[in-house]
Amino acid sequence: MDTDRSVGWDGDVATDTATDVFEEHRPVLMGVAYRMLGRVADAEDVVQDAWLRWSADERAEVREPRAYLVRITTRLAIDRLRAAQSRRESYVGPWLPEPLVTDFGPTVPDTAEQAVLADSVSLAVLVVLESLSPLERAVFVLREAFGFPFAEIANTLDRSEAAVRQLAGRARKHVEEGRPRYEVDPAQRRDLTERFLAAASDGDLDGLMSLLAPDVHLVGDSGGKARAPLRVVESADKVGRFFIGVAAKGVADAAATLDYRFLELNGAESVLLLVDGKPDSVLQLEVADGRVQRVFIVRNPDKLVGLAG
Structure with a gap:
């Protein structure tokens, strides 16, 4: 230079x-x-x-x-x-x-x-x-x-x-x-995210359903390089059952070490899921009126490289 x-x-x-x-x-x-x-x-x-x-x-x-x-x-x-x-x-x-x-x-x-x-x-x-x-x-x-x-x-x-x-x-x-027509309270988002993770990891479908808006949407991005929905998933029942299934698979995979941490991504608190210490997924919830309105999951490994370390 x-x-x-x-x-x-x-x-x-x-x-x-x-x-x-x-x-x-x-x-x-x-x-x-x-x-x-x-x-x-x-x-x-x-x-x-x-x-x-x-x-x-x-x-x-x-x-x-x-x-x-x-x-x-x-x-x-x-x-x-x-x-x-x-x-x-x-x-x-x-x-x-x-x-x-x-x-x-x-x-x-x-x-x-x-x-x-x-x-x-x-x-x-x-x-x-x-x-x-x-x-x-x-x-x-x-x-x-x-x-x-x-x-x-x-x-x-x-x-x-x-x-x-x-x-x-x-x-x-x-x-x-x-764009969403609601304001997001960061403290409420953090609280609902923690309760969301707890209900999913415990296999508590009723508890998870109570956090989701009836018309909640799940948008997953894998780029075909990881497991994620290939279409937008709609309704509390379908989204709830999806996460219960994901959590059950994680528990069954005893060989893997699972962990997560909170960090701010794109201006909002999010969750980075780590498998054996490496970035596996990013989870971010859109929250309004005390319920989860939309869930974003990024699993394309090419988009998680910058979060390693």
């Missing part, structure tokens, strides 16, 4: 190296790329490609590095998303985003801003974003998650501001229609 050549903007004396400037904006670039693609590895590849473009470009002419880098990253992500969408048409079973460990920490001190970032990276919202066109998704991510002005988004996408506003309106309407 070129760490010696300096860059400056707005007429200031150049003080930061190319690497320093890029690393300063890397969190935003990763945030944009992940929300666009739903895969950590793909997002990292896009950001790496953006670095290669940045390090090779004539940076002396760059006045606003953040806008310049977001523009490169967004365009690369759109290209990769278009290619990925054709591959996902042949994906085995439901597709869910790769779980992302989220800990905004001191970089996002404002609670309201943190809530917006967490919501925009939630599994439920990312699933809805899959149904948008690449341009609609880009506009939604840049506007709703990061608050970019319409004029800047228009420049990023080489579209008129009027066209971007139209794309934003369509995307926002679609997301609002598809």
Whole structure:
């Protein structure tokens, strides 16, 4: 990497190296790329490609590095998303985003801003974003998650501001229609998750049923590489019996060491199931009105690599 050549903007004396400037904006670039693609590895590849473009470009002419880098990253992500969408048409079973460990920490001190970032990276919202066109998704991510002005988004996408506003309106309407219409209390989610796990491991079907909404949905992602439902499972009875069966199989497999731990994934507390110390599944519950409304399970091993260790 070129760490010696300096860059400056707005007429200031150049003080930061190319690497320093890029690393300063890397969190935003990763945030944009992940929300666009739903895969950590793909997002990292896009950001790496953006670095290669940045390090090779004539940076002396760059006045606003953040806008310049977001523009490169967004365009690369759109290209990769278009290619990925054709591959996902042949994906085995439901597709869910790769779980992302989220800990905004001191970089996002404002609670309201943190809530917006967490919501925009939630599994439920990312699933809805899959149904948008690449341009609609880009506009939604840049506007709703990061608050970019319409004029800047228009420049990023080489579209008129009027066209971007139209794309934003369509995307926002679609997301609002598809996202959950309830607020989630983190403490309630944790409590219900613990009770859910206890009832399933005890084989307590009645106890499990009491936690599930009558029309609860179970969405499992295995990519055909692990055991998981190949279709969305609906109703408390079917979802409850599924988990009782899974727990019974785990108990029967005495040779395996089972364990789990809580961690925050995609802005919500989730459960990582470990088998012999290796990530096996991620479980996340959507909760409202004291009941589990939707269950997400990610079992595709390719999407759990980042959770090892």
